[in-house]
Amino acid sequence: MIRFLMPTLAVFAVGGAIAATANPARTALLDGYAAQAKAQSATFAGFSAERGRALYLGPHTGGKPETNACAACHTPNPTAQGRHQRTGRAIEPMAVSATPKRFTDPAEVEKRFDRDCPNVLGRACTAQEKGDFITYLAGQ
Known part of the structure; x- marks a missing residue:
């Protein structure tokens, strides 16, 4: 019985994680960033959670030394x-698993990127960086 129960629970756990990250507003936001990224670079091939993780954890040069990574304020653990x-x-x-409404309001998302990217990176984030960042955090 346990042998059959464990795969079933695993399917529900994965399904629950996917449902937690799936949000029409977030999907639309990512679609918009993908369109911008394609317009900015012919080599754009999609967003990467791994690049988003690197962006989140840093460290970066160019911004403020005390905020050289998103994790400087948000902690290395994005669920904290x-x-x-x-x-x-x-x-x-x-x-997103801890704060499901994250990355669902386009105006709020842009406001935060406009403020935080110059502080962390010393410049505006590209559409690809924004999409990578959201992709990473939507999977956390």
């Missing part, structure tokens, strides 16, 4: 609550 570097204010976890 972060703290604003300067004010100490609590920040909801970045992982």
